[in-house]
Amino acid sequence: MRLCMWQVKRYFYAWVGALLLSGCQAPAETATESPSGATPPNIVYILADDLGYGDLSCYGQTNFQTPTLDDMAARGIRFTQHYAGSTVCAPSRASLMTGRHTGTSYVRGNYETGPRGFGAELPLRPDDLTLGEVLQNAGYHTAAIGKWGMGMDGTTGEPFKKGFDYSYGVLNQAYAHYQYPDSVYVNGKREAVPGNQGRRMGTYSGDLYTDEAIGFIESVPADQPFFVYLAYTTPHAEMLVPEDTLFQRFAGQFDERPFTKGKQGGGDSADYGPDFGAYGSQNQPFAAYASMVVRIDRDTRRIKEALEAMGLADNTLILFSSDNGPHAEGGAVPEQFASAGPLRGQKRDLYEGGIRVPFIAYWPGVIRQPAESDLISSFWDILPTVADLAGTDLGDYRTDGISLAPTLLGETDRQQEHEYLYWEFHERKSTNQAVRKDKWKAVRMEPRGPVELYNLKEDIDESENVADDHPAVVAEISEIMDTARTLHPLWPVKD
Structure with missing residues (x-):
């Protein structure tokens, strides 16, 4: 990719700033060898926003195709039991970034803080170790x-304070609802996006972020490994997308229910909070959703092809996932495309459809025997995984995760497994909790209420509650629900 002069200057100043900053900090613990016995890999983590488990054709989607991600899954590892950190944005991303589940993490919900209002999420603290800081x-x-949502400018959670030499995107996650942002934060400073004036004009968010990611990769010195956290804002509402040939591929194909700004329209999201009136109107939200997903696939191809062109593909691990299940906002209807696949529920549910997400690992130089993994894994596993791959340790920092490096390296005989996974969710009248333990999945809708129990090996859509048949399992999981969390002043258990 040919860089514009403003991009060259931007990356140069970011690099110089990082060098100066490093001179004021403790010496970095530089990794010289990874578990694979080679130079530590470059890592690109791509995160979609509200993409459902069934939204990729390699996970069963039939209404549209995602050939790049399908190919990466076929040549890499496709995980079938991978879970997001939460069922909504901020706590899920914080779980990914810090390696902690929502019972022990600091950010446990979409919490609006201070005078910045909606979308100005609770910032990460100085002692919350992140993927960026580890690497x-x-x-x-x-x-x-792309989308951050873990700290506004001037807070302890803005990206450059959490281990990122360079940052570009939207800090306020509500502002990430707009697919044509008129401004972004670049290394903590707000900048206008040239040509973006109005909600349907200029450069689309996915194009902006893909260009920046490629430009950054091209700016990194050849002898230095890099980590890119690339967080797209699609296919989250608003359902605006360029009406180009990609959109026209789907236009007119579906029995559409137009969405009008200021009205719910489409999915049944009335129980989930205030009216989503900020989302732009869309006469063909189904066509827009399909186009958004296919654009993510195309953008991933651009990243992949750029790495290949630079000769970096074999030593670059690309990870792809989504922050939670599919949404019913801005005119989207998850049932239209079976976006949750065979799973029950959607965004804001702790049933499988709200938290089980696609997860693909692609590493051509290392993953030489493609596989499908049913390892039960989660967002909070990524931090110990990248530390393992980088050849560094976490010191005294506590994580709830396990390293997935053995699976990525084809050494499944030494792969550790989780005793259980735990979630809690606070946006309904009572605190919702869920536990995954072996084949069992349990959901409790209120702290001292009944536990629903499902055998996922036989009942992936959680249609048959077998709690009465397995009292010992219910008792064991109830104990986990009562003890897995630490106290938090902002998120007490609600009866």
């Missing part, structure tokens, strides 16, 4: 591009 301290050049 930066291991000698990586790091970038956070």
